Amino acid sequence: MVRKIVLSLAMSVDGFISDLDGGFDWIAGDGDNTQNTGNQWNYAAFLEGIDIVVMGKNCYDQKMHEDFKDKKIFVATSNPLTDYDNIHFISGDICKPILKEKILKGKDIFLFGGGLTIDSLIAADLIDEYIIGIVPIILGKGRPLFAGSNPTIDLKLDTYSISNGVVVLYYSKRQGN
């Protein structure tokens, strides 16, 4: 099995992954479970299949890396910092070190956030799977998932799940294009 680079996050119907202040408290269901699917998004099971997490410096500053103590963590940062424990800082191009890992044996690589880090990977079309939870809200303004100047990438809907009005869409890059 080739190691995959997987983006997984929640966005509003209008494409934002955090509000303008970087907040997430709008990420919630609509209180209605009648549309729930039999299969459900299982974050714990997803993390079992991951051994590298990639995140931006803002996520790190918010201590989001602490949820992944048993994994190797790449933190994209504009200023060089000294690695420690499982934390590896990358200043400059984030794509190269990830591609270097991808050809090694291992579990999948979880692209956690934030927006700028993700954008580099989308722009380089390096993401193998997009798992996007669509939160039932028009947020209005915030930090967008997609920067609006990406290449065109054909996707294939592999499966989906719904919980409490949140629709999780599991896409992979469409083959044969």
Added chain:
Amino acid sequence: MVRKIVLSLAMSVDGFISDLDGGFDWIAGDGDNTQNTGNQWNYAAFLEGIDIVVMGKNCYDQKMHEDFKDKKIFVATSNPLTDYDNIHFISGDICKPILKEKILKGKDIFLFGGGLTIDSLIAADLIDEYIIGIVPIILGKGRPLFAGSNPTIDLKLDTYSISNGVVVLYYSKRQGN
């Protein structure tokens, strides 16, 4: 029954409703019908419940109004034009004449497009139902559905359908907020 204002259109995963040239030829499935739901989006049945269609001048110029000969059509335009047959031109605020119709007896009001026209209605939070088909593609660039400066609008997922990798999400405004 109160008459509803219903937005219904297709957007890419990254939120575009047409490409930069206004083209739609990217709106297509992924060729895989294994995820199809039992219920399916039925455009003909949807149109049965509509007697007013609202569109922008660009849509009109592309003759999209010709698909709705049995309906009253509002065309939003920056320059005043003379009404004819079922075509009613509106220069200036599009919201007021739509609200005027909404309190009259009738079927639902279909907000067809384009972006600027829709944006006025979203910004004024006048849309009762959002039916959004998510096309399995990251288009990269194009004309966005959401302008990025809207009010926050809580939605409720009423139902969904999937056909050929296109996921149609049926939202209404969440009550009690």
